[in-house]
Every structure is written in structure tokens, then in C-alpha cells.
Amino acid sequence: xxxKFSLLTVVALVLAVFLGVKAAGLQYFFGxxxxxxxxxxxLVGFIYRILKWARSPVPFRIPTxxxxxxxxxxxxxxxxxxxxxxxxxxARMALEVLLFRSLFRNTKVExxxxxxxxxxxxxxxxxxxxxxxxxxxxxxxxxxxFFTEPVPFFVHMTDRLDGFxxxxxxxxxxxxxxxxxxxxxxxxxxxxxxxxxxxxLPADYFPLFxxxxxxxTGVLMRYFTKVDVVKVKELALGLVTFQPKVPxxxxxxxxxxxxxxxxxxxxxxxSKLMHLGGVFLSPxxxxxxxxxxxxxINPWNYPVKVHTYAEYEDHFRDKMIEAGLPVEKE
Amino acid sequence: MANVPKPNELVIDHRPPATGxxxxxxxxRPGTWCYAAKPKNLEAVGLPNPREWSPIDDDWKxxxxxxxxxxxxxxxxxxxxxxxxxxMDICVRCGACSDKCHFFIGSGDPKNMxxxxxxxxxxxxxxxxxxxxKILGKIAGGRELTMSVFKEWFYYFFQCxxxxxxxxxxxxxxxxxxxxxxxxxLLNLLGCNIDxxxxxxxxxxxxxxxxxxxxxxxxxxxxxxVDEIEAVTGVRVEPTFNRKGAEILxxxxxxxxxxxxxxxxxxxxxxxxxxxxxxxxxxxxxxxxGNFGLFTSHEMMKRLNAKMYAEARRLxxxxxLGGECGHMWRVINQYxxxxxxxxxxxxxxxxxxxxxxxxxxxxxxxxxIVEFTADLIKHGKLKLDPSRNDNHVVTYHDSCNPARGMxxxxxxxxxxxxxxxxxxxxxxxTIREQTFCCGSGxxxxxxxxxxMRMRGGLPRANAVRHVHEQHGVNMLxxxxxxxxxxxTASMNYWVPGVEVSGVHELVGNALVMEGEMERxxxxxxxxxxxxxxxxxxxx
Numbered sequence: 001x002x003x004k005f006s007l008l009t010v011v012a013l014v015l016a017v018f019l020g021v022k023a024a025g026l027q028y029f030f031g032x033x034x035x036x037x038x039x040x041x042x043l044v045g046f047i048y049r050i051l052k053w054a055r056s057p058v059p060f061r062i063p064t065x066x067x068x069x070x071x072x073x074x075x076x077x078x079x080x081x082x083x084x085x086x087x088x089x090x091a092r093m094a095l096e097v098l099l100f101r102s103l104f105r106n107t108k109v110e111x112x113x114x115x116x117x118x119x120x121x122x123x124x125x126x127x128x129x130x131x132x133x134x135x136x137x138x139x140x141x142x143x144x145x146f147f148t149e150p151v152p153f154f155v156h157m158t159d160r161l162d163g164f165x166x167x168x169x170x171x172x173x174x175x176x177x178x179x180x181x182x183x184x185x186x187x188x189x190x191x192x193x194x195x196x197x198x199x200x201l202p203a204d205y206f207p208l209f210x211x212x213x214x215x216x217t218g219v220l221m222r223y224f225t226k227v228d229v230v231k232v233k234e235l236a237l238g239l240v241t242f243q244p245k246v247p248x249x250x251x252x253x254x255x256x257x258x259x260x261x262x263x264x265x266x267x268x269x270x271s272k273l274m275h276l277g278g279v280f281l282s283p284x285x286x287x288x289x290x291x292x293x294x295x296x297i298n299p300w301n302y303p304v305k306v307h308t309y310a311e312y313e314d315h316f317r318d319k320m321i322e323a324g325l326p327v328e329k330e
Numbered sequence: 331m332a333n334v335p336k337p338n339e340l341v342i343d344h345r346p347p348a349t350g351x352x353x354x355x356x357x358x359r360p361g362t363w364c365y366a367a368k369p370k371n372l373e374a375v376g377l378p379n380p381r382e383w384s385p386i387d388d389d390w391k392x393x394x395x396x397x398x399x400x401x402x403x404x405x406x407x408x409x410x411x412x413x414x415x416x417x418m419d420i421c422v423r424c425g426a427c428s429d430k431c432h433f434f435i436g437s438g439d440p441k442n443m444x445x446x447x448x449x450x451x452x453x454x455x456x457x458x459x460x461x462x463x464k465i466l467g468k469i470a471g472g473r474e475l476t477m478s479v480f481k482e483w484f485y486y487f488f489q490c491x492x493x494x495x496x497x498x499x500x501x502x503x504x505x506x507x508x509x510x511x512x513x514x515x516l517l518n519l520l521g522c523n524i525d526x527x528x529x530x531x532x533x534x535x536x537x538x539x540x541x542x543x544x545x546x547x548x549x550x551x552x553x554x555x556v557d558e559i560e561a562v563t564g565v566r567v568e569p570t571f572n573r574k575g576a577e578i579l580x581x582x583x584x585x586x587x588x589x590x591x592x593x594x595x596x597x598x599x600x601x602x603x604x605x606x607x608x609x610x611x612x613x614x615x616x617x618x619x620g621n622f623g624l625f626t627s628h629e630m631m632k633r634l635n636a637k638m639y640a641e642a643r644r645l646x647x648x649x650x651l652g653g654e655c656g657h658m659w660r661v662i663n664q665y666x667x668x669x670x671x672x673x674x675x676x677x678x679x680x681x682x683x684x685x686x687x688x689x690x691x692x693x694x695x696x697x698x699i700v701e702f703t704a705d706l707i708k709h710g711k712l713k714l715d716p717s718r719n720d721n722h723v724v725t726y727h728d729s730c731n732p733a734r735g736m737x738x739x740x741x742x743x744x745x746x747x748x749x750x751x752x753x754x755x756x757x758x759x760t761i762r763e764q765t766f767c768c769g770s771g772x773x774x775x776x777x778x779x780x781x782m783r784m785r786g787g788l789p790r791a792n793a794v795r796h797v798h799e800q801h802g803v804n805m806l807x808x809x810x811x812x813x814x815x816x817x818t819a820s821m822n823y824w825v826p827g828v829e830v831s832g833v834h835e836l837v838g839n840a841l842v843m844e845g846e847m848e849r850x851x852x853x854x855x856x857x858x859x860x861x862x863x864x865x866x867x868x869x
Contacts, residue, residue, distance in 0.1 A: 005469065049419075052415070053412060053415055053416055053419075054412070055409075056408065056409055056410065056411060056412040056414075056415045057410065057411075057412060058411075058412045058413070059410060059411060059628075059668070060628075060664055060665055060668055061664055061668065062413065062505065062508065062664050062735075064494055064497045064498055064503055064505060064734050064735075065733070065734055065735060065736055065737035065763065066498055066734070066737075066763040067737055067739075067763065068737050068739050068740050069690070069736055069737030069738060069739075070690050071690055071701060071738075071740070071741060072686070072688075072701060072704060072705055072708070072741070074708060075704075075740045075741065075744070076740070078737070081737075081763070082737040084690075096501070096503075100501055102426075102498065102499055102500060102501050102503065103424075103426055103499070103501040105498065105499050105764070106426050106499060107759055108429065109429035109430075109435055111342060111344055111435070114338070115337075115340065115342055115788065115792075116792060117435060117788065117789055117792045119757075119759040119760075125424060125425075125426060129424070129501070193425065194344075194345055194346055195344070195346060195425055195428045195429070195440065195443060196423070196424075196425035196428070197346075198346040198350075198351065198440050198446075199351070199423045199425060199428070199440070199443065199445050199446055199449065200423060201423065201470075201471040202469055202470075202471070203470065203471055204422070204423050270460075270461065270462050271462075272419075272420060272421065272422045272423075274419060274420055275420040275421075275422055275501075275502055278416050278419060278420035278502060279420070279501070279502045279503075281412065281416055282413075282416055282420075282502050282503040282504070283412060283413045283416075283503075284413070284497050284503035284504075284505045284508075285502075285503040289663075289736070289737060291663060291664055291667060291668065291693075291694075292662070292663055292667070292690055292691045292692075292693060292694045292696070293689065293690055293691070293692050293693055294693050295667045295668065295671050295672050295693045296667070296668045297668065298668050298669070300410060301668070301669065304629055304632050304633045304636070305376070305633060306633050306636040306637070306640070307535050307536060307633075307637075308640070309615050309637075309640060309641065309644055312536075312538065312615050313615075315536070316544060316545050316546075319544060319545060319546045320545045320546065320614075322546065323545065323546030323549050323550070324549075325545055325546070325549060325571055325572050325614060326571075326572050326573065326574070
């Protein structure tokens with residue numbers, strides 16, 4: 001159900017632009033109005049979600065400790081996987097965010113007769129995840145060349161590094177291949193691994209199809225059905241300088257591509273894609289394990305009913321005296 | 331264990347069922363659920379909705395507005411815990427956690443995959459607290475809170491031991507323990523606890539410990555071990571109780587006072603303290619290190635934990651020393667100071683023997699006995715004869731809470747390697763931060779749950795079996811009282827021939843005491859290596 005529904009939604013989105021541009025002449029809507037709306041929704045939604053998370057306090061210091069604690073001076077602490085300082089936390093978070101440290105630990109369980117259990121090497125998810133996220137990021141940076149004039153040096157540099165293979169004309173970007181391969185892998189594993197398929201929701205398939213369509217239209221435009229890049233840049237620059245205009249004669253493929261990325265942006269704050277922001281706020285990762293050294297304050301800590309020693313002694317006094325245990329009141 | 335299938339008859343199938351998880355209602359099969367909390371145990375601590383009921387009843391006797399209570403409770407917790415809010419929102423269902431849970435590995439039940447356990451709550455969250463869920467319902471992964479969903483919560487939140495192994499592998503650190511803890515809080519709003527947790531909570535609250543041991547009996551029991559120690563070593567140790575002015579208050583789980591093999595660990599503590607002449611006292615009021623409040627609600631955890639500081643203040647000790655216990659140390663490391671501190675009436679722990687200041691505990695003022703002993707050994711303050719443990723080929727089980735809630739890895743290994751000659755590690759995927767739960771943690775160590783306990787215990791036992799076969803390991807040591815109780819059952823079931831011990835039992839065996847007689851047996855009364863023919867059978 002999830003797969004079909006998500007696929008059909010993406011197909012419907014593509015058809016909507018196609019008909020909108022080809023039949024109804026809605027270039028201005030798809031080229032200007034919707035992109036502005038999407039960016040607006042993205043920014044407001046993203047900030048709203050972060051603020052909503054941030055409004056809930058962190059009452060307890062609950063890092064998942066993944067290495068040796070700070071202990072006696074002669075015991076070597078694992079300062080990154082079990083940080084006790086801010087610097088350690090920054091290092092841990094950097095590894096987590098940039099290299100997916102936790103996912104790198106992944107293994108796969110194999111159940112054998114007996115029953116016996118074995119653990120197998122399984123880094124594919126990590127690898128595909130890393131390939132996907134980094135490719136996507138680099139592709140976004142590359143696309144800045146449409147939105148800037150003059151194009152900043154780091155965009156040029158990214159472009160050159162990404163295309164260093166110099167295969168074909170125009171040169172193939174490595175990230176284009178990686179992006180499509182990784183997204184395809186992530187989709188295939190979701191369908192093929194029974195457990196993962198079982199837990200998958202429409203909200204898991206939809207972004208994948210959206211990304212696939214996004215990548216395919218991009219590749220089509222660059223390598224196969226050319227669009228007028230100069231005009232595309234004109235439109236893009238118009239948008240960022242708030243002097244929007246829609247040049248005549250940009251192919252429909254561009255509008256499809258552009259609409260899909262805008263949809264992704266607009267969809268972002270309402271979806272699991274918010275893990276981009278959430279990972280930074282995860283209390284099991286972004287806190288030092290120092291709560292025996294430094295008191296962590298819970299802003300809503302409140303007094304609770306306890307059973308006091310006096311009540312305890314009142315209840316047991318005779319027995320305690322008889323057993324020779326010291327008491328407060330004889 | 332009458333109803334538990336034999337190990338080779340246990341069916342484990344990792345393939346998910348044909349029906350989707352939202353459309354597969356929970357089935358309460360004997361051996362896989364725990365008895366309901368008795369009304370008297372809820373009343374004892376003032377928890378809501380005390381009544382006689384059973385999870386297999388159709389009618390759980392909930393108030394008419396139960397749904398409102400749960401959703402209001404969830405809303406309140408979303409506002410109080412950033413962890414919960416984030417963990418509800420950012421899971422991408424990548425499945426990295428799916429086969430990391432011991433209960434999933436041993437049962438194959440997809441709802442024991444951490445991701446689905448969380449989705450049980452998440453689906454209700456989405457339906458009631460997110461725009462997409464409110465409008466799109468099932469398409470957005472939302473689900474109405476029905477009685478059937480609520481029963482599912484009970485079943486699966488009491489099939490999670492809060493061991494946090496999944497949180498280690500999650501790319502966002504989503505911690506199912508956090509979700510289970512809060513899920514159980516919601517269940518407790520309607521009086522739906524299990525009795526194996528509610529009973530100890532009530533006991534601990536009124537009598538000072540989970541087992542309900544009263545003060546005079548507590549003293550008697552410890553004195554029984556004083557006699558036992560004298561029989562083995564010829565040395566008479568002299569513990570004190572509720573003594574004001576002692577330098578140190580010692581608190582350990584009551585399980586060690588009550589049941590083998592924890593009792594041997596307790597003997598180890600007594601011997602060690604005597605040998606180094608420690609000025610310490612036991613307390614009958616704070617006679618529980620463990621905290622089944624953690625398995626009930628944050629509030630109950632705080633109510634039970636409060637005794638430690640209160641008693642330390644009353645007795646006027648300088649600092650607190652804590653025994654070998656798993657979840658006790660999660661509470662001490664990650665909650666105690668925040669909940670019941672500041673402990674500004676105590677001093678930073680300092681070993682009176684070595685002068686070492688335990689800076690890593692300078693705010694809680696509480697030190698772990700294994701840290702304390704490791705320091706003693708490092709400074710050469712203990713005379714040890716590890717050959718007395720030569721009958722034991724030892725491995726070490728990292729208890730989940732000290733492992734992933736603290737990072738307590740090297741200290742116990744250092745102690746073990748100094749008190750025994752034969753030590754082997756289990757495979758790396760199953761120790762340290764990747765350690766597996768014993769299968770019965772977080773208050774699930776009850777007999778009616780035995781089938782599930784053995785299933786959950788499989789991954790740990792599987793690793794023990796490996797070193798048992800490879801190196802002849804016959805002793806599984808650990809620093810957790812629940813481990814000592816339940817791993818014994820799990821070993822008997824999965825790997826017969828392997829016994830379970832605390833670290834300080836092995837310390838007690840190796841410890842050469844001033845004025846001791848020639849020992850012929852270990853603390854269990856088993857002959858020492860080379861003493862098999864000795865006639866000393868008067869234990």
C-alpha cells in the first residue's frame with residue numbers, strides 16, 4: 001500500500017507540472033510562486049519544529065555511553081565515544097553528523113540451527129547513507145552556480161572535483177551516479193529486507209520516490225535532453241534577487257525538476273526528513289557523561305512524597321531496639 | 331520452568347507475519363507476559379486505579395476517561411522531555427536497530443524490533459499530536475488509541491528491558507529505554523503495572539528494600555554471612571548498622587543479601603571492608619541499591635532514590651559507596667544528583683586507604699565499589715592469591731546499565747585480571763558497549779515470564795556458549811544483582827555447566843586476610859584447587 005500510494009503521488013506531481021506547463025501555461029506558478037511558497041514553508045516550518053523541540057527541556061543527562069568513562073587517572077578514557085567535556089561532545093557529534101559513526105557500528109544477525117547466533121559484517125546501509133547524503137549535499141552546492149553571479153570559488157572547485165573523471169560530454173559528475181545508486185539501493189533494501197519492508201510507511205517511500213524522480217530529471221536534463229541553461233540561470237537569479245521573471249522557452253523537464261525539489265523543501269518540515277535538525281538535539285548524543293562530576297539541573301524538578309526515616313523508625317522501633325539497632329527516639 | 335519449551339524446541343522465526351503490524355492484535359501467550367500489579371502494592375505508594383485484574387481479561391477495569399488520561403499524560407511528557415519529542419519525530423525507520431534487540435533475536439516478534447516498539451507509541455502520537463496525522467490518519471502512519479493498542483503497549487513495554495543496545499546503533503541516538511520508561515509511566519497512570527515491579531516498589535518504599543526485609547531481619551541475614559565467612563576463613567568480620575559518624579555509607583542491592591549467588595558477592599564486600607579496616611556502616615533504611623521506581627516512573631524513581639542522600643545526611647557520613655548493581659548505577663550516574671541533590675553535605679569521595687580522590691564523583695559523592703577496589707589493587711593495598719580462583723575459567727558480562735549508561739568497562743576487567751588467572755573475553759560484538767542484556771532486566775525477572783526471558787537471554791548465552799566451548803569458561807562474572815539471579819537460570823537453560831558470580835565474590839576468594847586460617851574451600855564451600863581431598867566438610 002505504502003509503495004503504490006507514494007509512487008502514484010510522485011507520478012501525479014510530475015503529471016501536474018507537465019500538464020500545468022504544457023497545457024495550462026502555468027510557468028509563472030511553477031517557476032516563481034510555488035518556489036517562493038516552498039522556501040517560505042521550509043524556513044518557517046523548519047524553525048518552528050526546532051523551536052518546538054527546544055521548548056521541551058532536557059531534564060536528565062542521558063548520553064548513551066559507547067566507551068570507557070572518565071574514571072581513575074590510570075584508566076584511559078574514551079574521550080569521544082564517552083565524552084566528559086564539551087570538546088569531546090563536539091567531536092562525537094561531528095563524527096555522528098559527518099560520518100554517521102553510530103550507523104557504522106551496524107552488524108547483521110544471522111540465526112542458525114541450534115539455535116545459534118552469528119553477527120555479520122554489514123556496512124552497506126552506512127555506505128549508502130553516507131554516499132546519498134554527501135552526494136546530495138555536493139549536488140546542492142554545485143547548483144549554487146545557478147543562483148550566484150559571479151559564481152563563488154568553492155562552487156567552481158566543487159564542480160571541478162566532482163567532474164574530475166572527465167568522461168563524456170558534458171562531463172559526468174561522480175555525485176550524480178552516487179546519488180542515483182544510493183537512493184536506488186536504499187529503496188531496494190527497504191523492499192527486499194523483510195523486516196525493513198514490514199516497518200515501512202508511505203512516509204518512507206514517498207521521499208525516496210521524490211528523490212529518484214529528482215535525480216532522474218536532473219540527469220536527463222544534463223546528459224540527454226538539454227535545456228537552455230542560460231535561461232534557467234536567468235530565472236534562478238531573478239528569484240534570489242527578488243526580481244522574478246520567467247524567460248520563454250525553458251523545457252518542461254526543468255519545471256518538473258524544479259517543482260520536485262520545491263516539493264521536497266515544502267514537505268521537509270512535516271516529515272521524518274527533520275532528522276537533519278533533530279540529530280543535533282538528540283540527548284543521548286549531545287551531552288557529556290559528567291553527571292557524577294557536575295550537577296545537571298532539571299528545570300521542572302518538583303518535591304515528591306517520600307517515606308522518611310522518622311516514619312520508618314516509628315514503624316519498626318520496637319523490632320529495631322530488640323535487634324540492637326540504634327534508634328533516634330528510644 | 332515447566333511450561334518453557336526445551337532449548338532445541340524453541341521456535342524462532344524472524345520472518346514477519348503476513349498481516350501488517352497495525353492490523354495484528356497482540357496475543358497474550360503464557361510465558362510471555364507478567365502478572366498484573368496487585369491493588370495493595372499500588373495503594374502502598376498511592377498509585378492510581380488499584381484493582382484486581384489480569385492482562386488476559388477482556389475488561390481491564392479502566393476509568394471511562396482512560397483515553398483522555400493517556401493522551402493528556404502523553405502531552406504533558408512531550409512538553410517535559412525533549413528526548414521524547416525528538417524520538418517521536420525523527421525516526422527514519424532505517425531498520426539499523428531491528429536486529430539489535432535481544433528480545434527480537436530470541437523471539438522473532440517484529441514488534442520487539444526497537445523501531446516497531448517505538449512505533450506503537452509513535453503511531454498514537456502522530457494521530458493525536460501532528461497535523462499530518464490528524465488529517466491523513468493511517469496514510470501518515472497515525473493510529474487511533476484503542477483498547478487493543480493500549481493492551482499492545484502493556485505487552486511490549488513490558489517486553490523491553492531498557493538496556494539501550496538499540497540506542498547505540500541508532501544514527502540519531504533514539505533510545506527505546508526512554509520510550510519504554512515513558513510508555514510505562516502512561517500505563518501506570520491507569521494502574522497497569524506488573525506485580526513484579528509494583529511489589530518491590532511498595533516494599534522498598536516502606537521497608538527500605540525490594541524484598542521487604544525488615545530491619546532486624548536485615549541485620550540477621552548479614553550476620554549469617556559473618557558466620558559463613560568465619561567458617562571459610564577463620565576471620566570474624568564485624569559490620570555495623572545505622573551507625574552515626576561512620577565515614578562511609580555502603581549501599582548495595584538487597585538481592586545480594588537474599589539469594590545465591592549474590593550472597594557470595596556480599597561476603598566478598600564484607601571481607602574486603604574488614605581487611606582494609608574501612609570505617610563504614612550499612613543502613614537498614616537505605617538497604618536497597620536497586621530502584622524499581624525506574625521501571626515505574628521518573629517520579630517513583632526519585633521517591634525511592636531519595637533515601638540514599640537522606641540517610642547519608644542523617645548518619646553524617648562523608649560519602650557513599652555503592653555495590654555491584656546495574657540499573658542502580660544508571661540511576662546514580664544519570665539521575666540521582668539531578669533528582670535529589672545537591673549532596674553538598676557530603677565530601678568528595680576519598681579512599682581512606684590510598685588517598686585517591688574520586689574526582690569523577692565529585693558532585694554525586696558516590697563511588698562504585700569496583701572503582702574503589704581497582705584503586706586499592708593498583709596501589710598494592712590488597713594481598714591477593716588469584717590461584718584460589720583457578721577452578722574458575724572466567725568471562726565477564728558487561729551489565730547493560732553500567733555499560734551504556736555509564737561506560738564502566740575497564741575497572742571490572744582490571745579487578746578480575748588481578749584476582750583470577752584464567753580470564754577470556756566473549757566476542758567483541760557482545761561485550762562492552764555492545765553488550766547484550768541478560769534477558770530479564772528492568773523488572774522482568776519473574777517466573778511467569780520465563781519463556782520470554784530465555785528467548786531474550788539467548789544472545790548473551792550464545793556468546794557464553796562460544797567461550798565455554800572454546801576456552802572451557804565455567805564462570806560468568808558480572809556487576810549486577812539482577813544478572814546474578816537471572817543469568818543463573820539462563821545458563822542452566824542454554825549453557826549448563828556455567829555458573830554466575832559477582833566480581834567481589836572472586837575478590838573474596840583471592841583476598842588473603844590477616845590472621846586467616848588455611849582456606850580449603852571458596853566462598854561457596856567448593857574445594858579450592860588442590861584441596862579436593864580435604865576432609866573439611868563442616869560448612
